[in-house]
Amino acid sequence: MSSRKKLALILSVVAVAVVGLAVWGWLYYRGMRALGEGLATGDGRGGGLFRAEKPTDTEARVNLLALCDAVQSYRDEHGTYLTAGPTPKEVPRGGELVEFPKEEPFQHIGFDPGEKVRFQYEVTVQESPVGEPEVSCLARGDFDGDGQNAVYRVRLDSNGMTSPIEVEREGE
Template identity: 75%
Template sequence: MASRKQWVLISAGVAVLCLAIWGGLYYRGMRALGEGLAGQGAFKAEKPTDTEARINVLALCDAVQSYRDEHGAYVVAGPTPKAVPKGGVPVPFPKDEAFQRLGFEPGEEVRFQYEVVVQEGPVGEPEVSCIARGDFDGDGQNSVYRVRLDSNGMTTPVEVEHEGE
């Protein structure tokens, strides 16, 4: 029978051996990954998604409703930026007085154009739409993301037209 010291030494040796094997495999994997990325550009931008639009139209409608709750009126805003961003390339979001009043700040750069539209509804209540437009593939056809506010301040789910355009 081996003594307690021998078992401790054997266990420590096995642990060191396992760490060495794992470290070697990790190093080889990271090296292979690095070589693979080198050919593709290690800092290649990720493919843009519509997450920005989906989050921001909901945030915009929340801001519109909060403003109405506090001031008693809806604010029309945008379209901002003036041109719809194309190809998924972010563009600066210019300062806009109406968006600033609402407290809507989508970030310094955006991949979508934002707008708040207020129209008279068929029963006299205003219809409010918060809209984001983008053209990821640069073909001139816009994807449109819309959230509507009802007279009670409730938002609809995000509606999407021409998704992926």
Template identity: 40%
Template sequence: MPLNCPQFRLRWGRWRLILAICAGLAVPCVLGAIALPNFMTDGLRAKSAEARFNLQGIRSFELSWFDEHGTLLPAGPVPGAVPSGTRLGEPAQKVEFVPDPGFQALEWKPEGRVFFQYRVTLTGPRTAVATARGDIDGDGRLAEYRLVISPDDRRTVVENLTPDHY
């Protein structure tokens, strides 16, 4: 069949249309497959910023308490249970933060509801460790952050104890 025959052009035109439609559908699917996991990870990193920010706040209040009273104050864990989803795979829901006597004495309370459980544990007469634990993605594995508090050590680095987990 000659290439300039109308039937050949019609058949090739149909295939070109089908290929164009397939390519048009494939490009967004591939881009979505690449972008969606990155988007979800960024959302989880944003949630984990709550823990870093609140641990810095706890540190400031603990050092103020130390300046006034000469000791650090244990507090928490608050909330009583680590916030998580109601089913495996379901993202954690924010829960109400009701301060225990330790956090009440420090006069520290985060703004609104929280994704993490907070605790201050004394590790010596002049040192304490503030921790935040939460299951922000609902997979059953906890993300945990720690900040050492000491009037002798003014470092403010929040350690991620689960670096592979946000």
């Protein structure tokens, strides 16, 4: 094969690869933009090529574990548990994204779930009958908007170990 034919073949392959990458990039951009629009409006619909998924309780499950880790880290560093919340003041309804206000207790323990959330978060500390602190990290949400809250709870024991996530009225 002559060097001109080899060069033409190589340039053709490169051109096809560049066009393919450009198309993939455009589809990816449109999909992420549509997903972002759906999340920003809180309606879960998104526009464009892809649709955002229906909100789930994944946010509560992930954030509860992060919240309990932050609470335990604060205790390890300062020797005491801090109570926090409930924040936001009202439980979000219908899966709507609401602003998560910057409140001092959450900032002190280092918990930041993002600017907008679909759940209310709280840390409670009570004394057990044997004098040990009982710590609960809570998330409350109302996806169907009927006024009944789903409640997600993780407990910290005196050794800093977390319980499995307990759920009351899942899907509410």
